[in-house]
Amino acid sequence: MQLESMYQEIILDHYRHPHHKGLRDPHDAEVYHVNPTCGDEVKMRVALKDVGGGHVVEDVSYDSLGCSISQASASVMSDLVIGKPVAEAMRIGDAFLELMQSKGQGEPDEDLLEDAVAFAGVSKYPARIKCALLPWMAWKDATARALEEHDG
Amino acid sequence: MSTAAPFDVEAIRKDFPALNRLVRNDRPLIYLDSGATSQKPVQVLDAEREFYELHNGAAHRGAHLLSEEGTEIYEGARGKLAAFIGADDREVVFTKSATESINLVAYSLTGSIMPGDEILITESEHHANLVPWQQLAGRTGATLRWFTVLPDGRLDVDPALITDRTKIVALTGQSNVTGVNPPVADITRLAHEAGALVLCDGAQLVPHHPVDVRALDVDFLVFSGHKMLGPLGLGVLYGKYAQLEALPPFLSGGDMIEVVRMEGSTFQPPPARFETGVPPAPLAAGLAAAVDYLTRLGMDNVAAHEESLTAHAIDALLDIPGVRILGPTTTKDRGGAVAFEVDGVHPHDVGQVLDDQGIAVRTGHHCAWPLHRALGVQSSARATFYVYNTHEEVDALAEGVRYAKRFFGV
Numbered sequence: 001m002q003l004e005s006m007y008q009e010i011i012l013d014h015y016r017h018p019h020h021k022g023l024r025d026p027h028d029a030e031v032y033h034v035n036p037t038c039g040d041e042v043k044m045r046v047a048l049k050d051v052g053g054g055h056v057v058e059d060v061s062y063d064s065l066g067c068s069i070s071q072a073s074a075s076v077m078s079d080l081v082i083g084k085p086v087a088e089a090m091r092i093g094d095a096f097l098e099l100m101q102s103k104g105q106g107e108p109d110e111d112l113l114e115d116a117v118a119f120a121g122v123s124k125y126p127a128r129i130k131c132a133l134l135p136w137m138a139w140k141d142a143t144a145r146a147l148e149e150h151d152g
Numbered sequence: 153m154s155t156a157a158p159f160d161v162e163a164i165r166k167d168f169p170a171l172n173r174l175v176r177n178d179r180p181l182i183y184l185d186s187g188a189t190s191q192k193p194v195q196v197l198d199a200e201r202e203f204y205e206l207h208n209g210a211a212h213r214g215a216h217l218l219s220e221e222g223t224e225i226y227e228g229a230r231g232k233l234a235a236f237i238g239a240d241d242r243e244v245v246f247t248k249s250a251t252e253s254i255n256l257v258a259y260s261l262t263g264s265i266m267p268g269d270e271i272l273i274t275e276s277e278h279h280a281n282l283v284p285w286q287q288l289a290g291r292t293g294a295t296l297r298w299f300t301v302l303p304d305g306r307l308d309v310d311p312a313l314i315t316d317r318t319k320i321v322a323l324t325g326q327s328n329v330t331g332v333n334p335p336v337a338d339i340t341r342l343a344h345e346a347g348a349l350v351l352c353d354g355a356q357l358v359p360h361h362p363v364d365v366r367a368l369d370v371d372f373l374v375f376s377g378h379k380m381l382g383p384l385g386l387g388v389l390y391g392k393y394a395q396l397e398a399l400p401p402f403l404s405g406g407d408m409i410e411v412v413r414m415e416g417s418t419f420q421p422p423p424a425r426f427e428t429g430v431p432p433a434p435l436a437a438g439l440a441a442a443v444d445y446l447t448r449l450g451m452d453n454v455a456a457h458e459e460s461l462t463a464h465a466i467d468a469l470l471d472i473p474g475v476r477i478l479g480p481t482t483t484k485d486r487g488g489a490v491a492f493e494v495d496g497v498h499p500h501d502v503g504q505v506l507d508d509q510g511i512a513v514r515t516g517h518h519c520a521w522p523l524h525r526a527l528g529v530q531s532s533a534r535a536t537f538y539v540y541n542t543h544e545e546v547d548a549l550a551e552g553v554r555y556a557k558r559f560f561g562v
Contacts, residue, residue, distance in 0.1 A: 002176060003508040003559070007501075012560075038500055038516040039524070039531045065530050067500035068560070131500065 005121035006128070007068065010076075014115070015068040020078035024061035028146035033138040035130050040066030042074060042135055046142040048086065048150055055086040055150060060139060069119075069128050074135035076115045086143060092116075093136050100129045159453050165540050167193035167445075179510030182545045187328055187356060187489050187536030188514050189378045192438075196381055199441035203434040211431045212407055222433045229436035230423070232443045233388055237373065238364040243396065245389040245423040246436060250355040251280040253374035253389035254322070256426060257351055258284040260399035261320065267293030270317040272348070274299040274307055274334070275526050276327045279519040281353040285322055294319070301526050305330030305479035311342055318348040325357030325373075329520045329534065330479025330527075331462065331489040333357070340369050349395065355379055359538070360458055360487050362451040371395045380446065381539075382439035386432055396422035403428050446539075454539055458488040461537040461546055465490045468550035474562065475553065478527050491518065491534040494553060496562030499533040505556035506533075511549060 023030075027045035034041045042064040049058040060078040064071060077096075081089040096116050099106045104124035108117040122132050165171050170191045175181045183191060203225060209218025211226040227241075234244045247253045265271070271285050275298050289296040297318075299307045305327065314321065321343040326333050340350045351372040357363060358373070359380035365373055372395065377386040391399075401408060401419055405428040410418040419425045446454060463483050469475050474495035480486045494502050503515035514534045517524045524531060535549055 003505060006504065007559070039521060040500075041530075067498035069500070125504070128500075128504070 002121075002124075006125060008118040008121065010115050010118040011068065011072040014072035014075040018071055018075040020061055020075065020082070021063070022061060023063050024059060027059070027061070028149045029142045031138050031142040031145065033134060033141065035066075035070070035134050037130070038067070040064075040070050040131065040134060042066070042070070042138050044074075044135065044138040044142050046139065046146045048143070048146045050150060051085075055147065057081045057084055057086060057089050057143070062135065062138070064135070066134070067128075067131055069122055069131040070134045073116075073119065073132045076119075077135050077139060080114060080116060081139065086147070089143075090140070093140060096136060097133065099123060100132055159449065159457055161457070161540065161542055164193075164449070165542075167195065168540055169194060169197075171540060175510045175512075176508050177510070182509075182511040182548055184535040184537065184541065184545065184549060185512045185514050186359075186379070186538035186541075187518075187534065189384065190359065190381050190538050191540065192381055192383065193442075193445055195445055196383065196438045196441045200383055200434045200438040203437045207433075211433045213430070222431075225440075226431045226433040226436045229433075229440035229443075232440045234390075236363075236443045236447065237358065237390060238366050239390050240393065242421075242423055243365075243390055243393050245391065245396070245426045246431065247387040247389055247426070248385060249387035250353065250374045250376040251284075251387070253372075253387050254281055254351065254353065255284050256389055256402040257372050257374075257391075257399070258288045259402050261349075262288065262291055263400065265292040265294045265319055268317060269294040269319045270297050270315065271295070272297050272299070272313055272318050272321045272343075274323045275301045276305065276307065276330065276332065276334075276520065276523045277322070277324055278328050278353065278355070279521070280355075281322055281324060281351075282522070285320075299323075301330075301523060303527070304481075305332050305523075305527065306485075307332070307334045309335065309339060314339075314342050314346045314348065316346055318343065318346055320349045320351060322351040322353070324353040324355075325363075325368075326354075326360070326487045326489070327479070327520070327523070328356045328489055329491045329518050329523055329532070331356075331487040332479060333361075333485045333487060335485075336370065337368050344369070356487065356489065359446075361455045365390055377435065377439040377442065380439075381442035383435045386435040386439050389426070391422070393422065396426070399426075401425050401428075405429060407431070449539060457539065458537050459483050461541055461543065462486070462488040462490060464543055464546045465535060465537070465549065468546055469553065472550065472553055472557070474557065478524075478529065478532055488537040489534060490536070491532040492553075493529055493532050494557060494562075497556055497560045499531045501560065502533045502553065502556045505559055506549070506552045509548070509552050509555070511545075511552050513549075 047059040207221040211222035354375040358375040378384040
């Protein structure tokens, strides 16, 4: 069934029990992103920590309204990036973007993407790719602003 | 030609090639998204193809036979559209879309709207009949006002909002979300008493109900061809002739001019004043065939068929625990757009599960974000019906929604 290939159990679990949901302090930047076609929205906060000349993602928290795919993606993303150096987290984000653009043909690196490999099936549905990317786009934007706070 | 008996849906369906195709999991297509765009019968496709095969000349120019035939077909289509809504031929302007028709009026009115004037719309508008008026207000310093919606989606028509400051009232003839048919003729009477113009967005009205512009008495009526069995890319602006004549051009260039000198130009009377570039005659040929098709079915019969499907859909959906319909739950003054939400399942996920069963619905805010906000929801799933839909398809929709609830464990 195609439906099960999109709605993997991992995705449904994250949807029903999202991790890191609910806005938290302290934070360095907060952004609000919407998907204009469906109205899904996410408010996201990022806190960074300066470590030895670089930056580490200390915390990500969010409040969001949206479909199972966008909600689960926010949960998986926050698990993946919290505690990682910003540069490494950005590399994971790039790998996820590449997976979403793969039209169902991608061979995701499970060591890098962990639970996010479950979204491979979503990449076959052009209308849903934006759902999966919404939290990642918000996180990248918030992180860029947080870096300005730290370095600016 | 099929459809000998009035409203033989099985015969009608044979005219629509798209309804024969298989979709996801090799299931037959159940198309419940005609409110976004309708499917096209072979008669429309044939008319467009015949134009290109036999009559492909640029209408309104050229001294040769093909150009003459192109002109005849294009102007003949204008006549058919005019007769379809009870207008004169010269009151029908072809545009790219209903959206462009509204923009045409909103831009052309710019010079006659002053700071302190008011533009009155409604909270239930499609963005196409909302954003152009916000823009007009921004350009002119006028104030935008609106009728709000009641919890059941009907308009709260507050006559006090229509004053001598009101210059134009723009409202939908049928909501693309709740299906509500506002009292357009009554509001038009109030507006005219106050000296205001009225524009009716008929994109969801004209394809589904008999419409007589003289009875409605609106100054402008806009609609799109592709939602009424016609090709994508052609819209209509009806305007009372005197009102069209009072408007300056919107898009300018070839064909719409009278005399051009380097120092300046003069313009054709309507409708030519508002049509520039080589006319899209094949689209007009297709839309004329669509009008013939609908006329042969009879618009009263079309409306009755859809009312029966709508009543069935409302009953079948309300029978499912946790389903809420946005809009009235009777068919009184209500057309065939049935938007709904399912407690615990996001509309996008409802749509995905339905798609997996071959059922095409729209999900999201359907370009009516303020209306969704007013009704207290972020988005919805929406089924819309047309001449080719059946009661079995309505049952399949309800079964699909039940399956979506089971799939997501609610």
